[in-house]
Amino acid sequence: MIRARDIVKSFGTNRVLHGVSLTLRKGEVVAVIGPSGSGKSTLLRCLNHLETIDGGSIEIEGETLAEPGADQRSRYVPDAEVRRICRKMGMVFQSFNLFPHMTVLQNIIEAPMTVKGMAREAAVPIADALLRKVGLLEKRDNYPSRLSGGQKQRVAIARALAMEPDIMLFDEPTSALDPELTGEVLRTMRQLADDHMTMLVVTHEMGFAREVAHRVVFMDQGRIVESAPSEEFFRAPQHPRTREFLAHML
Ligand SMILES: Nc1ncnc2c1ncn2[C@@H]1O[C@H](COP(=O)(O)OP(=O)(O)O)[C@@H](O)[C@H]1O
Numbered sequence: 001m002i003r004a005r006d007i008v009k010s011f012g013t014n015r016v017l018h019g020v021s022l023t024l025r026k027g028e029v030v031a032v033i034g035p036s037g038s039g040k041s042t043l044l045r046c047l048n049h050l051e052t053i054d055g056g057s058i059e060i061e062g063e064t065l066a067e068p069g070a071d072q073r074s075r076y077v078p079d080a081e082v083r084r085i086c087r088k089m090g091m092v093f094q095s096f097n098l099f100p101h102m103t104v105l106q107n108i109i110e111a112p113m114t115v116k117g118m119a120r121e122a123a124v125p126i127a128d129a130l131l132r133k134v135g136l137l138e139k140r141d142n143y144p145s146r147l148s149g150g151q152k153q154r155v156a157i158a159r160a161l162a163m164e165p166d167i168m169l170f171d172e173p174t175s176a177l178d179p180e181l182t183g184e185v186l187r188t189m190r191q192l193a194d195d196h197m198t199m200l201v202v203t204h205e206m207g208f209a210r211e212v213a214h215r216v217v218f219m220d221q222g223r224i225v226e227s228a229p230s231e232e233f234f235r236a237p238q239h240p241r242t243r244e245f246l247a248h249m250l
């Protein structure tokens with residue numbers, strides 16, 4: 001579903017991704033872990049073109065998003081193609097990013113109506129079904145300010161799903177939440193995984209990485225240091241830096 005090869009990304013003179021390669025297969029749940037500043041968010045943002053890459057290539061469901069030109073700098077396909085390809089991916093951020101001036105329902109139907117041109121009559125039943133799925137149908141007419149952090153994040157997940165993505169990217173979806181609210185969000189994500197959604201999840205939740213993810217990728221200083229099936233990753237981490245990180249986290 002995603003094939004990224006040798007991604008290089010700098011901000012000014014600061015190189016933050018030093019040739020990162022990653023594949024994500026259909027139905028696979030991959031957890032990305034690593035210390036703060038290691039480039040996890042940048043990697044996710046590069047995959048769905050919230051950042052542009054300097055080097056390397058990205059393919060989404062077999063379609064090229066960017067690949068190196070003759071000078072080795074990455075070139076993107078035309079804008080309309082980039083937008084169409086990136087629509088296959090939904091993203092959930094640490095900070096929810098709901099529209100504060102819209103109700104829960106309006107938040108969810110906005111993109112299907114404006115981006116996909118869906119009629120309101122078609123978008124509303126889909127939104128209701130998604131709200132039921134994340135357990136928040138009774139909040140559909142509330143404004144985000146009336147919701148808890150956990151509820152906001154579940155709405156954000158429903159909003160991303162409303163665009164019917166094939167792949168979901170999560171960037172520390174529970175890091176902004178009080179500990180007692182992380183469970184409800186993790187349960188929603190686990191449910192998505194059980195429904196065979198393809199997911200790439202940056203997280204500090206080692207329980208989720210261990211129990212829900214099929215594979216764990218450990219990043220440090222802009223590189224993937226280790227990648228292994230989750231059971232193996234936690235049982236027998238190979239790299240000293242992985243072991244050191246896990247010793248701090250577990
Ligand atoms: N928009 C940006 N402009 C400049 N530097 C950035 C930007 N985004 C991230 N960085 C830098 O890139 C590095 C990796 O950041 P990030 O991808 O957010 O790491 P992580 O998500 O693993 O904490 C950090 O040094 C950070 O300061």
Ligand SMILES: [Mg+2]
Nearest residue numbers: 040041042172
């Ligand atoms: Mg981050």
